[in-house]
Amino acid sequence: MTHNDNPVNGQDTPSFLDLLNQLPPVPSAPEVDAKPGTGRLAWLRAAWKESWEEGGFLYQRWEEVFQARHSSWHEVANWIKAAALFGGLSLIVLMLDTAGDIADAALKGLSAVPATSGGEGGGPWGTVDYPVRVFLADQAAHLSVAPAALYAFWQLTGLLGLVGGFLGNAGARIAWLLFGIGSLAMIWSAAPAGGRAAATGLAALMWALASIFALRGLTLRPIVHNHPPQYQFNPALHLHATLPAPTPAGDDLGPDKIHPLQR
Template identity: 55%
Template structure:
């Protein structure tokens, strides 16, 4: 019997044993697209060529997408470093802020013996005495003094000029406070000890700083050009019958 060619639901049924072609699988399409992208002129082939050119020629001739990628990666790294440093500083300041508030009368009970106590106790006493005339607690002044020294020490180690200047002012101020608040009997010893500790800590804060002047040697430069300017011969009967010439010697710069 002949096959029924009447449409069913608006569509013609396949006649005979005809089978519709099977659509390619997604994995096969992905494999084909991957191979096409790596062929000459393909998208991935061009990007790989740009990366190789970047390694050969450097930043100036790099593609725009490579520059953007490097800038984004650098900015992300800086943000990560700044965030980590901020967390560390915050933790340190929180640890310093845990120190209880104290007055001048409470300083005698502070356990600050040893060499560090000879420097720390006069500073606490000086700040507590000054806080009595200010709208701030002695503990807040003491924490601010500690935080300023810590920030200046870390910043000076990394070569920051402002941090190094702050470190110098912080150390000089600390020595003055020790001199002012130490009793007369041990004033000289405590001040000398404070200056010695400050000098030892300056090895870290002023790391890499040198006072040796930088001398630039510039070799003399000679001009190889010699200019000879001739003049016309004088008229007959002139006292000077020899033609004159002017020779320009090489100039030394």
């Protein structure tokens, strides 16, 4: 089988021209007229069958797909890598586009709700939500922003802090703490005087229950790491003594003396 002459990462890059080189010759018009069953359709069937035989273009591509399940990323064929990257990028773009449409629709829906409507209903949520709406509406009168926009931003901050804190993001947990403290302050300021303490206490309990998920895994205990020391000091005393060289036996007279002749 013919491949591209320039391998990439030690792998031969398949070319679509290889498939064309393996196809049988196209029958001409006289051959079609002389031999029945040798038309274009029969030629396509033969080309398809030959491509799936051992050594054919489609057969080898299928073998590369089958081997990719048991190979690392560097050992996978280059055309499979390109197809996987293209498919992954397309999926990410599609998900981002869908998430943008959902977020835009949610923000428009929140902004369309009046900031002080439907807050006097019964239930714990109405007791907590209505003072927040009233406080934001009073403050928006002195600002160049709509009350519904402030209320939507308050809700979005709480949602991001809850979800991000559950995932362990430190910034989201800080935002969740500030969201809870600010909400308690707004409820205390805007709640009726007779039920101010009850509304604030109820809001604190609801915020504490939600913090079980937002602050999941957070602990106030100090983390102690017991690691063995990397360097150990072993005191030792080394004495270096220089000993004189021993004098050879029978050489007491020294090198300059003459030994007497003995018979």
